[in-house]
Amino acid sequence: MSASRQSTGVPRTPTIAQFDSLGGHGTLLARNDSDAASIRSVDTAGMGLMHIGGEAFHVVGCSLVLVKSVVEYLQCAVNIPMLVTDVLQRLVEVFKAFNSRTCQVVLGAGAMRSAGLKNISAKHLALASESLSLCMELIPYAKECLRHVMSPSQEVLLTQLDRTVNDFSNHQGELHRKLVTIMSDRADYHGRMLVAVKWDDLDPSTQPPVPAMDALVKEVRKLHKVLKRYLPTPALRSVFSQIFAMYEDKLTPQYQKIQIASAEGKRQLMLNSQYLLRRLRALDSSVTVDWELEVVVNNIDLVKPYQPSSDTNTAASTSLPVQADKQSAEPVVPHETNSGTPQSLVSPSADPVSLDDADAVIQSP
Numbered sequence: 001m002s003a004s005r006q007s008t009g010v011p012r013t014p015t016i017a018q019f020d021s022l023g024g025h026g027t028l029l030a031r032n033d034s035d036a037a038s039i040r041s042v043d044t045a046g047m048g049l050m051h052i053g054g055e056a057f058h059v060v061g062c063s064l065v066l067v068k069s070v071v072e073y074l075q076c077a078v079n080i081p082m083l084v085t086d087v088l089q090r091l092v093e094v095f096k097a098f099n100s101r102t103c104q105v106v107l108g109a110g111a112m113r114s115a116g117l118k119n120i121s122a123k124h125l126a127l128a129s130e131s132l133s134l135c136m137e138l139i140p141y142a143k144e145c146l147r148h149v150m151s152p153s154q155e156v157l158l159t160q161l162d163r164t165v166n167d168f169s170n171h172q173g174e175l176h177r178k179l180v181t182i183m184s185d186r187a188d189y190h191g192r193m194l195v196a197v198k199w200d201d202l203d204p205s206t207q208p209p210v211p212a213m214d215a216l217v218k219e220v221r222k223l224h225k226v227l228k229r230y231l232p233t234p235a236l237r238s239v240f241s242q243i244f245a246m247y248e249d250k251l252t253p254q255y256q257k258i259q260i261a262s263a264e265g266k267r268q269l270m271l272n273s274q275y276l277l278r279r280l281r282a283l284d285s286s287v288t289v290d291w292e293l294e295v296v297v298n299n300i301d302l303v304k305p306y307q308p309s310s311d312t313n314t315a316a317s318t319s320l321p322v323q324a325d326k327q328s329a330e331p332v333v334p335h336e337t338n339s340g341t342p343q344s345l346v347s348p349s350a351d352p353v354s355l356d357d358a359d360a361v362i363q364s365p
Helices: 033-038 061-079 081-105 122-147 155-196 211-230 233-255 263-283 293-298 310-318
Strands: 019-022 026-029 049-052 055-058 360-362
Touching: 049 122, 055 122, 061 081, 061 122, 081 122, 081 155, 122 155, 122 211, 155 211, 155 233, 211 233, 211 263, 233 263, 233 293, 263 293
Parallel strands: none
Antiparallel strands: 019 026, 049 055
């Protein structure tokens, strides 16, 4: 079971198995009589949620097909008990196939070929995670249903479903780590942009953020907005705790590369760092953002600007004028790229990921 809905890896076991007909979508099992009323089919008129045992899940089309198949197999086992072991094997195969195919189309970016998607987005990752959570929630009900028609000697076979839960849990962890990995690449990019900022050239009246810091904050907030819509709060906090810890590890060494020659430049960097921390903490007060960026800024030693010595100035003033070399006197023309943009004006790193609207976080492999 994912950390979003259960703290341990042990599946919850229903206390009472009961079938409850759900209009057009087959039947599911409830933990007790009162739970039967809380299990509802997809709320197509609302948020596209499926409620099972008090938990709500964002569902996609393949999730509905899976639920329908599971329900039909369970009905078969109840109606024909002698087929219970065959039904168990088929259920294990169905869950494994669903897990494998989900991995192929999302983490493997197979949907870009099979469904014609331009990219795999944060939304796709979140919905895939929800689909896996739905499967992990269904399995305890399926086990309880099969146990009621199994002999005591056959119940040991139900451990196959427990192994399937572990597979789903590991897959879900990979989905969440993928989000952290993608944001790690973005942290490297934004760190380089912050190093490239001319902090000493900023006007004293300039208010944070500078464009590089603003882009960093907007990107993190955009990802949070997308995941908040689809992931449960505990899962969201877990993902962003990892992302924030990663950002601190990435930005600290980049900050140490920044060269500042004036107290005003150092003040501007401090103001932007405080702006970053303030906006990230505003996303979720329960997620700790105890970065030491302010300490890193305070420890930056100012770089002394180059000043020629007096002897050099004297020698330069008394020396005879020398005719400039023809080649060195020619103006330097920036090399143009294929797009016509001078090479000296090209961004030091093209933005490899787009988070606009659909929040694409994975491109074609």
